[in-house]
Amino acid sequence: MIVGVVGGGQLARMMIPAAVELGIELRVLAEGEGMSASLAATAVGDYRDAATVLAFAEGVDVVTFDHEHVPQAVLRALVEAGHAVHPGPDALRFAQDKREMRARMAELGAPQPDWAPVDSADDLAAFLADHGGVGVVKTATGGYDGKGVRVVRSVEDAADWLEGAAAGGPRLLVEELVDFRRELAQLVARRPSGEAVVWPLVQTVQRDSICAEVLAPAPDAARIQPVVDDIARQVAEGLGVTGVLAVELFETTDGRVLVNELAMRPHNSGHWSIDGAITSQFEQHLRAVLDLPLGSTALVAPASVMVNVIGGPASGAMADRYAGALAAHPDVKVHSYAKSTRAGRKVGHVTAIGDDLDEVAYRARAAAAHFDA
Amino acid sequence: MIVGVVGGGQLARMMIPAAVELGIELRVLAEGEGMSASLAATAVGDYRDAATVLAFAEGVDVVTFDHEHVPQAVLRALVEAGHAVHPGPDALRFAQDKREMRARMAELGAPQPDWAPVDSADDLAAFLADHGGVGVVKTATGGYDGKGVRVVRSVEDAADWLEGAAAGGPRLLVEELVDFRRELAQLVARRPSGEAVVWPLVQTVQRDSICAEVLAPAPDAARIQPVVDDIARQVAEGLGVTGVLAVELFETTDGRVLVNELAMRPHNSGHWSIDGAITSQFEQHLRAVLDLPLGSTALVAPASVMVNVIGGPASGAMADRYAGALAAHPDVKVHSYAKSTRAGRKVGHVTAIGDDLDEVAYRARAAAAHFDA
Structure with a gap:
């Protein structure tokens, strides 16, 4: 049994003891030398590059991940090449895009904060007006550990992100500020x-x-x-x-x-x-x-x-x-x-x-x- | 912190999870490719060869072991070269030679079976005569998992080992058969x-x-x-x-x-x-x-x-x-x-x-x- 992990951070590192105990061979595609999971690193390369990830996936029984940032195109190339990929691209897109996640949660009826996609200043203004003048604006992609999240009390508070989104940067959504x-x-x-x-x-x-x-x-x-x-x-x-x-x-x-x-x-x-x-x-x-x-x-x-x-x-x-x-x-x-x-x-x-x-x-x-x- | 382990068996393997969790770098000198602890193997070679073990020990903070078979001469060469070795040669000799172990236990007053060194058929005959005609003969060195241990009811039962010892093979001891x-x-x-x-x-x-x-x-x-x-x-x-x-x-x-x-x-x-x-x-x-x-x-x-x-x-x-x-x-x-x-x-x-x-x-x-x- 061979598991390939894309990403060499501490989550991949902490898979090593479990793999050793169960007799599972772990192979890690690390971002560079000296990563946290370097003990199990069998390759170093860019996880955004399909050829690199496809080469790494050769000979492993399943590909999994230390993080959720592998691009959809790379994930789909793995699947098309016949590799088992868990979680798969259809699941990971909900972890990669908060707008898709919120929309899918709504379909499932899962309890969540009020929210709305924000494609314009008007979208945001309307949401704030409905929610006591305050909201949490998020970038749909790329946020972590508090980055890509901002409490706003006016459209102006999000002006730079709105501009960025209009210029092809991360799309936005807004959520109610939950008490x-x-x-x-x-x-x-x-x-x-x-x-x-x-x-x-x-x-x-x-x-x-x-x-x-x-x-x-x-x-x-x-x-x-x-x-x-x-x-x-x-x-x-x-x-x-x-x-x-x-x-x-x-x-x-x-x-x-x-x-x-x-x-x-x-x-x-x-x-x-x-x-x-x-x-x-x-x-x-x-x-x-x-x-x-x-x-x-x-x-x-x-x-x-x-x-x-x-x-x-x-x-x-x-x-x-x-x-x-x-x-x-x-x-x-x-x-x-x-x-x-x-x-x-x-x-x-x-x-x-x-x-x-x-x-x-x-x-x-x-x-x-x-x-x- | 870097620990060097001589021997690549399952005991070295089971040190890997502990080392990963504590952030200790583990380096293993394995007997060959594909050993149980191969994930941490940084060298392959003969643990009986002082040059091999000395080279392996370079750069580690302490040398330890997967087994007790590293020869005293190699252990002492490590110590003389300034390496920390734990357990050290003075301790390991008691794990390597059961006659030395029994003699030291007796000095310490630790409770143990009656025993005697056996350097001749007469030594064995005398012990058997004193212990109801039965004893457990052991080779002082090289035994494990029941090997090098034999219950004897006569000197003849140990004739081959006595011959071997006389010809320069492992020395012998005899212990009472404990009920x-x-x-x-x-x-x-x-x-x-x-x-x-x-x-x-x-x-x-x-x-x-x-x-x-x-x-x-x-x-x-x-x-x-x-x-x-x-x-x-x-x-x-x-x-x-x-x-x-x-x-x-x-x-x-x-x-x-x-x-x-x-x-x-x-x-x-x-x-x-x-x-x-x-x-x-x-x-x-x-x-x-x-x-x-x-x-x-x-x-x-x-x-x-x-x-x-x-x-x-x-x-x-x-x-x-x-x-x-x-x-x-x-x-x-x-x-x-x-x-x-x-x-x-x-x-x-x-x-x-x-x-x-x-x-x-x-x-x-x-x-x-x-x-x-």
């Missing part, structure tokens, strides 16, 4: 033959538009879990997603749950599962894209908390803090992505597991703090 | 600066002199755990072991615990810790040889059972049975060493965790049975 109590994420894995499994619902905490920590399971999840189970399964099936899908959600102050974003790959909101679940999202992704039976998503402990290491030590390497961090926290799992440190960059994470969420969160945050600049 | 109730193993990890930690005591079950399964923790361990804790720490310190040490033990029918064998590396009796403990023996070994603070050895569930896959499917690959095995056992962790199958060869293992030992053992055995020929 939310907290953010949640529901991970689901689905294999081509249809089997789908969900992990327990988690709560995500963002800082500066970057995921800072994840509480698994989400506190007080019992009421919402059946609802989000249904949403996640419906979205995975409705969009034809294969592999892991993360459904990011708002829980509104009036108790509803709305779909915020989708990620069609292992996702930061699931890193806790490496240490906190019987089957991690990385193992599950490999099983799913190979169309193997999926593993149990049960927790190994009542509570898991994952805290990202963002930026990392000024010294340049997480390992420089290991002596202190590991001595103080022998029961916390430290994960390094072997990336150079840089403000705002996710360079690793720590996970603690245990019986009591507050106690576990305290330990995870204290351990992660060892790696602060 | 044991069960076999146990106590894993301990020790770092150069002295810190040592033990995992819970486990029970090992051998079939045809090969480890078949491991129950963690050993049933009814409470009475024995403090005793074996002390033995393991005493042996690790007394022999100067760095890294993981497995102390294999007999529990006698009259309730004593005797040291049977030592292994100075991650050991089959600790594979359960990958899924069943906060810190696996593989992660701990890396931490120990790098002299990093050691991790918690607490269990993640009350019971873990590991069952070896020995021989493997007649089809030649464990993966050929994944569809059935994973579907029937979504909560069991399957580990493949990516080795070709062969009667009597350990090609993988499965581990189940849960609350009740009997139930967990049932699941692990049933899952492993999917991979029988």
Whole structure:
């Protein structure tokens, strides 16, 4: 069994342990030398180049991804050449274009914020007028970690993006500014033959538009879990997603749950599962894209908390803090992505597991703090 | 942090996930192409050749091992060249020569079977006369998985080995045939600066002199755990072991615990810790040889059972049975060493965790049975 992963970032890296354990050969097409997943890199090249990706795909059983940025033309060339591609282009286009995603969610009847495509200043003005004069304008393509997202209170606030779109830049959409109590994420894995499994619902905490920590399971999840189970399964099936899908959600102050974003790959909101679940999202992704039976998503402990290491030590390497961090926290799992440190960059994470969420969160945050600049 | 591992078998392979997660670079000197740990192989060569091993050691922070067979002369050449070597030659000689091991255990006062060096037929005859006419003759060097071990009831039963020893072959020793109730193993990890930690005591079950399964923790361990804790720490310190040490033990029918064998590396009796403990023996070994603070050895569930896959499917690959095995056992962790199958060869293992030992053992055995020929 050989899985080819396009992209050499930390998500590809974290597939390596799962692949080694199951005896799966992993091959990575990395963007350059020294990437996070370089141990498994068998090729270096541009994922936007069809010839490069087609050459990489020769001899693998399935092609999957570290990110969602492989162009549709390249994805379709892979399929036409007879390669198994999971998730496939018909699913990935919904992760690549937020307008297509919102339109498809609406067709599926999935709960989501009010939204509208924005092709002109008039479109935006009309939406703002209907929504108390405020909205969240997004570029349909190319956004991540808060980029490509802007809260606007007038058409002028989006003038540059409107100009850009008119000049052939990213198309736009606008969404209602949701008054939310907290953010949640529901991970689901689905294999081509249809089997789908969900992990327990988690709560995500963002800082500066970057995921800072994840509480698994989400506190007080019992009421919402059946609802989000249904949403996640419906979205995975409705969009034809294969592999892991993360459904990011708002829980509104009036108790509803709305779909915020989708990620069609292992996702930061699931890193806790490496240490906190019987089957991690990385193992599950490999099983799913190979169309193997999926593993149990049960927790190994009542509570898991994952805290990202963002930026990392000024010294340049997480390992420089290991002596202190590991001595103080022998029961916390430290994960390094072997990336150079840089403000705002996710360079690793720590996970603690245990019986009591507050106690576990305290330990995870204290351990992660060892790696602060 | 760069760890060099001499030997490319499954123990080196199982260090890869731990290294990836901690951001440690692992380099393996493999015996040939296509070894179990080939993903991390940066060199292929003969571990008995000092020049080969010295060249491999260039640029790594510490040299450690997949097995105990690196000759003393090569180990000492590494030390003389200034390399950190863990475990070091002074410790490894006790794993390489059972006569030296028994003599050192006696000095330390560690409980062990009666034994004697055998340099002649008379030595053996005298021991047998003192021990009811029966003994276990072993070659001091080169034995494993039941090889180099023979129960004898007369000098004639060992005639070929005595001849061999006289002709310059492996030296011999004889041990009393212990009337044991069960076999146990106590894993301990020790770092150069002295810190040592033990995992819970486990029970090992051998079939045809090969480890078949491991129950963690050993049933009814409470009475024995403090005793074996002390033995393991005493042996690790007394022999100067760095890294993981497995102390294999007999529990006698009259309730004593005797040291049977030592292994100075991650050991089959600790594979359960990958899924069943906060810190696996593989992660701990890396931490120990790098002299990093050691991790918690607490269990993640009350019971873990590991069952070896020995021989493997007649089809030649464990993966050929994944569809059935994973579907029937979504909560069991399957580990493949990516080795070709062969009667009597350990090609993988499965581990189940849960609350009740009997139930967990049932699941692990049933899952492993999917991979029988």
